[in-house]
Amino acid sequence: xxxxxxxxxxxxxxxxxxxxxxxxxxxxxxxxxxxxxxxxxxxxxxxxxxxxxxxxxxxxxxxxxxxxxxxxxxxxxxxxxxxxxxxxxxxxxxxxxxxxxxxxxxxxxxxxxxxxxxxxxxxxxxxxxxxxxxxxxxxxxxxxxxxxxxxxxxxxxxxxxxxxxxxxxxxxxxxxxxxxxxxxxxxxxxxxxxxxxxxxxxxxxxxxxxxxxxxxxxxxxxxxxxxxxxxxxxxxxxxxxxxxxxxxxxxxxxxxxxxxxxxxxxxxxxxxxxxxxxxxxxxxxxxxxxxxxxxxxxxxxxxxxxxxxxxxxxxxxxxxxxxxxxxxxxxxxxxxxxxx
Numbered sequence: 644x645x646x647x648x649x650x651x652x653x654x655x656x657x658x659x660x661x662x663x664x665x666x667x668x669x670x671x672x673x674x675x676x677x678x679x680x681x682x683x684x685x686x687x688x689x690x691x692x693x694x695x696x697x698x699x700x701x702x703x704x705x706x707x708x709x710x711x712x713x714x715x716x717x718x719x720x721x722x723x724x725x726x727x728x729x730x731x732x733x734x735x736x737x738x739x740x741x742x743x744x745x746x747x748x749x750x751x752x753x754x755x756x757x758x759x760x761x762x763x764x765x766x767x768x769x770x771x772x773x774x775x776x777x778x779x780x781x782x783x784x785x786x787x788x789x790x791x792x793x794x795x796x797x798x799x800x801x802x803x804x805x806x807x808x809x810x811x812x813x814x815x816x817x818x819x820x821x822x823x824x825x826x827x828x829x830x831x832x833x834x835x836x837x838x839x840x841x842x843x844x845x846x847x848x849x850x851x852x853x854x855x856x857x858x859x860x861x862x863x864x865x866x867x868x869x870x871x872x873x874x875x876x877x878x879x880x881x882x883x884x885x886x887x888x889x890x891x892x893x894x895x896x897x898x899x900x901x902x903x904x905x906x907x908x909x910x911x912x913x914x915x916x917x918x919x920x921x922x923x924x925x926x927x928x929x930x931x932x933x934x935x936x937x938x939x940x941x942x943x944x945x946x947x948x949x950x951x952x953x954x955x956x957x958x959x960x961x962x963x964x965x966x967x968x969x970x971x972x973x974x975x976x977x978x979x980x981x982x983x
Contacts, residue, residue: 694712694743695712697714697715698712698713698714698715698739698743699712699713699714699715699737699739699740699743699744699745700712700745701713701719701737701745703721703737706721706722706723706724706735710930713737713738713739713745714739715739715740715741715742715743716739716740716741716836717738717739718736718737718738718739718830718833718834718932719736719737719738719930719931719932720734720735720736720750720826720929720930720931720932720935721734721735721736721737721930722734722735722929722930732752733749733750733751733752734749734750734752735747735748735749735750736748736750736826736829736830736832736833736932737833738830738833738834740834740835746832746833746834747833748829748832748833749829750825750826750828750829751825753782753783753819753821753822753825754783754784754821755767755768755783756783756784757781757784758771758781758784758785758786765781766781767781767782767783767784768780768781768782769781770939771786773786773788774805775790775793775805776788776789776790776792777789777790777815777939777941777943778922778939778940778941779817779939780817780938780939782819782821782822782938783819783821783822785819785820785821787817787818787819787878787938787939788817788879788939789815789816789817789879789918789939789940789941790815790817790879790881790941791876791877791879792877793805793806808943808945809873809881809883809943809945810903810945810946811883811884811885811903811906811944811945811946812868812883812884812885812906812907812910812911812914812942812943812944812946813873813881813882813883813884813914813942813943813944814852814870814880814881814882814884814914814917814918814940814941814942814943815879815880815881815882815940815941815942815943816848816879816880816881816882816921816937816939816940817878817879817937817938817939817940818878818879818880818936818937818938819878819936819938820878822936822938823936826932826935826936830932841875845872845875845880847933848872848880848882848933849870849871849872849882851931851933851934852870852882852917853869853870855913855917855934856868856870856884856910856913856914856917859912859913859916859917860909860910860913863912863913865909865910865912865913866886866909868884868885868886868906868909868910868913869884869885869886869887870882870883870884871883871885882914884906884910884911884913884914885906885910886902886905886906886909886910889902889905889906900946900947900948900950901950903946903947904946904947904948904949904950906946907944907946911942911944914942915942917940917942918940918941918942921934921937921938921939921940922939922940
């Protein structure tokens with residue numbers, strides 16, 4: 644009888660444990676399902692993103708730049724793309740002021756005037772070629788080239804001679820005075836950070852190109868290059884790209900050919916990237932307030948050819964190996980001779 648009671652107690656205990664285990668598993672499954680619902684709610688949350696501090700929200704989805712935010716103290720130039728793929732007349736400049744206040748102003752479109760020569764007609768925004776000018780474009784009735792017009796320095800009865808190329812790495816920029824005037828008037832409406840003198844304008848352009856070059860070099864494993872203003876004449880900027888480590892020797896005009904070639908390796912791709920984006924009317928360039936005024940660009944490098952690489956000195960590099968081979972051959976000959 645005692646054995647029967649013990650078996651019943653053990654059976655009831657096992658049943659109780661199984662029930663407890665099932666209850667625990669059921670509660671665990673319910674908890675997991677609840678967590679999955681919570682995760683699903685996080686993954687598919689449709690609430691609007693929180694505006695980052697120090698930025699203004701730009702709710703203008705129709706603009707080509709696809710800009711959502713503008714940082715305080717900065718400006719953007721925006722364009723509307725029509726169904727045909729062409730840009731609508733005019734553009735808009737928006738600035739984010741302190742406190743997150745967004746201010747915008749409409750910029751009129753420059754007149755689409757053609758450019759005429761003695762025998763050729765160019766429509767507005769049409770590219771054309773002039774020797775030694777680094778690429779040109781007809782813009783609102785004016786010929787704009789990357790390089791300045793050197794022929795103005797010669798009299799009518801003189802044959803113009805192009806100046807010798809500048810040694811080093813350079814970025815040549817051509818802009819439109821008409822578009823620049825419209826742009827500056829719009830900036831004065833929306834921003835307090837507008838240059839007032841030519842020196843401030845030159846500094847703004849130089850620092851803007853410097854930022855673009857530094858961004859490129861840092862993302863392409865290149866040494867950062869310093870951008871400096873070489874010249875500014877009429878509608879043209881000439882900017883030099885150099886390496887700071889060679890400044891002392893540059894001042895003494897004692898740079899080696901290897902150093903000059905090194906500046907090409909580190910700096911030329913960066914300025915070429917900027918020129919290509921300007922000439923292709925890149926969206927980022929057109930939306931940048933400063934860079935949008937440049938209509939044509941040209942990157943140029945004039946440095947000595949790469950220094951010749953000397954072939955390795957085979958005799959000196961392999962002297963231990965050759966000596967070992969000679970010694971091995973000598974020993975084999977000696978053993979063979981004695982064996983005979």
